[in-house]
Amino acid sequence: VAPSPVPTPGLAKRMKKSKQSLQVTKDLGRWKPADDLLLINAVLQTNDLTSVHLGVKFSCRFNLREIQERWYALLYDPIVSKLACQAMRQLHPEAIAAIQSKVLFSKAEEQLLSKVGSTSQPTLDTFQELLHKHPDVFYPSRTAKALQLHWQLMKQYYLLDDQT
Numbered sequence: 001v002a003p004s005p006v007p008t009p010g011l012a013k014r015m016k017k018s019k020q021s022l023q024v025t026k027d028l029g030r031w032k033p034a035d036d037l038l039l040i041n042a043v044l045q046t047n048d049l050t051s052v053h054l055g056v057k058f059s060c061r062f063n064l065r066e067i068q069e070r071w072y073a074l075l076y077d078p079i080v081s082k083l084a085c086q087a088m089r090q091l092h093p094e095a096i097a098a099i100q101s102k103v104l105f106s107k108a109e110e111q112l113l114s115k116v117g118s119t120s121q122p123t124l125d126t127f128q129e130l131l132h133k134h135p136d137v138f139y140p141s142r143t144a145k146a147l148q149l150h151w152q153l154m155k156q157y158y159l160l161d162d163q164t
Helices: 009-030 033-046 049-055 064-076 078-089 093-101 107-114 124-133 144-156
Strands: none
Touching: 033 049, 033 064, 033 078, 033 093, 049 064, 064 078, 107 144, 124 144
């Protein structure tokens, strides 16, 4: 039996690239464009992949490592990034609005909401005023109703400043 030839550097490079492309195509099936958009927006809001893993409901269950790998791929893998961007651009505006409404609240947003007293009966106008006073803090697609609902949740779990 003749000894097998030593692989050339070009062959090793091609094998590595084919393994990368297999990984890319494997991930394409599980990560939907809506998931990518949700991941990007949630990370930009919280700056914390663990919070995203715990607080965001994607189209299927991803573990923390998969979320970290996808975030890294979106940032640093030009093939994955390009394909994901193309797919996200094709999302319907209503789908984008629905995704944006699911974005987690940042700590700064919750800090402002926690200042609204628990004994007060805030109206939508109260939350609309908060939006107008702090446009740089609140996520652009937040509505007064969304703020009110989140404030009610915070009140329920005793997360407001005047609660113990």
